[in-house]
Amino acid sequence: xxxxxxxxxxxxxxxxxxxxxxxxxxxxxxxxxxxxxxxxxxxxxxxxxxxxxxxxxxxxxxxxxxxxxxxxxxxxxxxxxxxxxxxxxxxxxxxxxxxxxxxxxxxxxxxxxxxxxxxxxxxxxxxxxxxxxxxxxxxxxxxxxxxxxxxxxxxxxxxxxxxxxxxxxxxxxxxxxxxxxxxxxxxxxxxxxxxxxxxxxxxxxxxxxxxxxxxxxxxxxxxxxxxxxxxxxxxxxxxxxxxxxxxxxxxxxxxxxxxxxxxxxxxxxxxxxxxxxxxxxxxxxxxxxxxxxxxxxxxxxxxxxxxxxxxxxxxxxxxx
Amino acid sequence: xxxxxxxxxxxxxxxxxxxxxxxxxxxxxxxxxxxxxxxxxxxxxxxxxxxxxxxxxxxxxxxxxxxxxxxxxxxxxxxxxxxxxxxxxxxxxxxxxxxxxxxxxxxxxxxxxxxxxxxxxxxxxxxxxxxxxxxxxxxxxxxxxxxxxxxxxxxxxxxxxxxxxxxxxxxxxxxxxxxxxxxxxxxxxxxxxxxxxxxxxxxxxxxxxxxxxxxxxxxxxxxxxxxxxxxxxxxxxxxxxxxxxxxxxxxxxxxxxxxxxxxxxxxxxxxxxxxxxxxxxxxxxxxxxxxxxxxxxxxxxxxxxxxxxxxxxxxxxxxxxxxxxxxxxxxxxxxxxxxxxxxxxxxxxxxxxxxxxxxxxxxxxxxxxxxxxxxxxxxxxxxxxxxxxxxxxxxxxxxxxxxxxxxxxxxxxxxxxxxxxxxxxxxxxxxxxxx
Numbered sequence: 001x002x003x004x005x006x007x008x009x010x011x012x013x014x015x016x017x018x019x020x021x022x023x024x025x026x027x028x029x030x031x032x033x034x035x036x037x038x039x040x041x042x043x044x045x046x047x048x049x050x051x052x053x054x055x056x057x058x059x060x061x062x063x064x065x066x067x068x069x070x071x072x073x074x075x076x077x078x079x080x081x082x083x084x085x086x087x088x089x090x091x092x093x094x095x096x097x098x099x100x101x102x103x104x105x106x107x108x109x110x111x112x113x114x115x116x117x118x119x120x121x122x123x124x125x126x127x128x129x130x131x132x133x134x135x136x137x138x139x140x141x142x143x144x145x146x147x148x149x150x151x152x153x154x155x156x157x158x159x160x161x162x163x164x165x166x167x168x169x170x171x172x173x174x175x176x177x178x179x180x181x182x183x184x185x186x187x188x189x190x191x192x193x194x195x196x197x198x199x200x201x202x203x204x205x206x207x208x209x210x211x212x213x214x215x216x217x218x219x220x221x222x223x224x225x226x227x228x229x230x231x232x233x234x235x236x237x238x239x240x241x242x243x244x245x246x247x248x249x250x251x252x253x254x255x256x257x258x259x260x261x262x263x264x265x266x267x268x269x270x271x272x273x274x275x276x277x278x279x280x281x282x283x284x285x286x287x288x289x290x291x292x293x294x295x296x297x298x299x300x301x302x303x304x305x306x307x308x309x310x311x312x313x314x315x316x317x318x319x320x
Numbered sequence: 321x322x323x324x325x326x327x328x329x330x331x332x333x334x335x336x337x338x339x340x341x342x343x344x345x346x347x348x349x350x351x352x353x354x355x356x357x358x359x360x361x362x363x364x365x366x367x368x369x370x371x372x373x374x375x376x377x378x379x380x381x382x383x384x385x386x387x388x389x390x391x392x393x394x395x396x397x398x399x400x401x402x403x404x405x406x407x408x409x410x411x412x413x414x415x416x417x418x419x420x421x422x423x424x425x426x427x428x429x430x431x432x433x434x435x436x437x438x439x440x441x442x443x444x445x446x447x448x449x450x451x452x453x454x455x456x457x458x459x460x461x462x463x464x465x466x467x468x469x470x471x472x473x474x475x476x477x478x479x480x481x482x483x484x485x486x487x488x489x490x491x492x493x494x495x496x497x498x499x500x501x502x503x504x505x506x507x508x509x510x511x512x513x514x515x516x517x518x519x520x521x522x523x524x525x526x527x528x529x530x531x532x533x534x535x536x537x538x539x540x541x542x543x544x545x546x547x548x549x550x551x552x553x554x555x556x557x558x559x560x561x562x563x564x565x566x567x568x569x570x571x572x573x574x575x576x577x578x579x580x581x582x583x584x585x586x587x588x589x590x591x592x593x594x595x596x597x598x599x600x601x602x603x604x605x606x607x608x609x610x611x612x613x614x615x616x617x618x619x620x621x622x623x624x625x626x627x628x629x630x631x632x633x634x635x636x637x638x639x640x641x642x643x644x645x646x647x648x649x650x651x652x653x654x655x656x657x658x659x660x661x662x663x664x665x666x667x668x669x670x671x672x673x674x675x676x677x678x679x680x681x682x683x684x685x686x687x688x689x690x691x692x693x694x695x696x697x698x699x700x701x702x703x704x705x706x707x708x709x710x711x712x713x714x715x716x717x718x719x720x721x722x723x724x725x726x727x728x729x730x731x732x733x734x735x736x737x738x739x740x741x742x743x744x745x746x747x748x749x750x751x752x753x754x755x
Binding site: 016017018021022025118119121124125126127128129130133144147217220221222223225227230232233260263264267268271272274275 | 361362406407408409412413414415416418419420422423425426427428439440443444446447448451452453463465469470509510511514541
């Protein structure tokens with residue numbers, strides 16, 4: 001599983017420069033969406049991942065500007081910690097709700113955070129503020145291409161490791177118990193497992209992913225504003241998760257990259273109607289691939305490997 | 321999992337990346353100048369600013385490419401090179417703008433990117449251009465923070481920042497003896513509204529030291545309904561009501577406030593309202609004091625360049641140009657001046673980015689809105705003159721005319737170099753040269 005991560009990282013050496021930052025953003029968005037997929041396995045969808053995304057971003061930005069911590073790896077860890085801590089506070093409270101109530105509460109909390117940020121003029125209000133450029137292991141990258149590649153490598157490796165961790169998690173006892181919570185949380189409780197605890201842990205994992213992703217988004221654009229916590233940002237992460245489907249971890253990253261590419265090219269060639277193109281693309285995927293982009297290769301594999309693979313595909317939930 | 325599927329997935333991924341790469345093969349010709357233009361084509365700021373800016377930019381570029389502009393802009397394109405615009409939508413947030421800016425430079429190989437209306441977008445893209453060592457010309461965004469908080473070599477702003485909108489407004493009120501013992505304010509609750517309010521209140525404190533601030537309202541951006549705010553303003557009954565609202569929000573506010581008699585009780589002063597005059601027409605109450613963020617539109621002064629721009633734009637678009645159209649025009653003309661200055665130096669070759677930057681730094685040029693001088697931030701930030709006036713509906717022309725126009729020189733309403741705007745205002749606007 002580590003092999004594709006290394007391959008994709010090295011592939012960055014031959015990619016044109018503009019794709020590096022695009023792929024960084026795609027990997028970072030994919031990481032949040034992966035968190036949503038993790039959480040969705042308990043049957044709950046968070047419409048407010050922007051909250052943790054922004055918490056990670058603002059945490060990293062403030063620490064970088066006040067204490068000068070610019071190391072990319074350290075920033076990623078700080079972002080993950082900020083998201084995770086906030087998740088630990090909110091998770092136990094919110095785990096008692098489910099379905100639409102869960103979704104609406106996460107959305108509401110992220111918008112409260114957004115509103116507070118807009119009013120905080122010392123943080124630049126709605127305009128946000130800039131952050132110095134990241135370094136890595138005390139090396140600062142002056143050449144733009146090298147700087148982009150460094151970020152690309154760090155984000156691809158991190159999201160790759162997160163993907164591997166998620167795959168292992170999905171196959172673990174805990175991951176299977178999460179699926180059981182979605183099916184019937186009462187029965188899970190009767191088995192002696194706390195459904196709330198399972199939801200909370202998954203929620204915190206999703207928050208950690210979103211926080212780390214916020215750090216990447218910040219490093220890639222060197223600017224942060226309350227838009228990080230806005231509901232359209234959260235909505236986009238859910239979109240990526242829907243596009244990817246819940247069957248494959250790698251599909252999350254493919255979906256995220258596809259969305260970025262479609263957005264980027266439609267914005268350039270059809271500046272007046274790019275939102276329409278984006279919408280048609282989303283509709284087409286939902287209509288023709290109702291189980292997400294991941295179903296493209298999951299289904300094929302089932303056909304080729306016959307019946308025996310069917311059970312394993314369901315169990316694995318995620319190749320990669 | 322089988323090896324086969326792993327490879328095919330990798331192949332699919334490669335294809336997904338490689339196809340667009342191939343599509344985007346750069347078409348770089350020596351005799352053309354590729355100009356990235358970024359403006360709002362969708363979203364709340366499109367109607368008021370983005371589309372007028374795009375139309376203004378299109379008009380100026382078309383005329384320049386035909387060599388139809390008046391002297392000193394009568395050379396074809398930029399110094400003989402045809403201008404090839406690549407237009408991108410500014411809507412979608414700062415993250416997207418950073419991404420699109422990189423794409424414009426690295427994928428489309430544009431020579432210069434020009435545009436940006438939102439202050440947050442300007443703040444976000446400036447450091448990226450600096451890092452990529454590519455020239456970026458900001459045309460409109462208001463916040464003074466861009467050059468006051470950082471130093472840039474590759475970034476220029478060809479319009480004055482928002483400080484002069486409010487300093488000039490107060491100076492106009494003082495010059496016209498507008499009574500202001502009490503003041504109420506209504507501004508949107510985001511950076512533009514908060515900053516404008518702070519500037520206006522600070523400047524009022526200087527020229528009207530006894531003014532009392534009554535209702536101080538910050539409805540959220542895009543609120544659309546102002547019933548409660550208007551009630552508060554009516555019951556406050558202040559001498560003056562200040563607002564930096566714009567676009568649809570401003571139109572909604574005027575349409576809802578007029579029937580309730582607000583403009584008759586209090587003097588409305590609007591810092592950036594010229595762009596709502598064409599859509600509002602006779603719904604705009606007479607006697608309202610308005611600014612246009614420059615000597616723009618119906619407040620612009622007669623000159624060959626302005627006649628060409630005003631009439632030409634009106635003929636093409638069926639409506640007269642307002643602030644955003646003027647701002648992109650002055651931006652493009654400034655860049656043209658810089659390109660031609662650099663070419664005069666290097667023997668008529670296409671100038672490199674460094675040559676362009678050297679030519680643009682500290683440049684001065686005539687624009688439809690008056691003389692633009694890159695005087696602040698070591699020659700990277702422009703100052704320009706500004707005008708204010710009162711509205712008066714003209715039933716014959718069926719449009720709002722502007723009367724009582726007064727002009728203020730650039731150095732009267734802009735801070736001198738090296739001073740932060742808000743400190744300059746609070747320090748009594750020392751060093752202002754008003755005639």
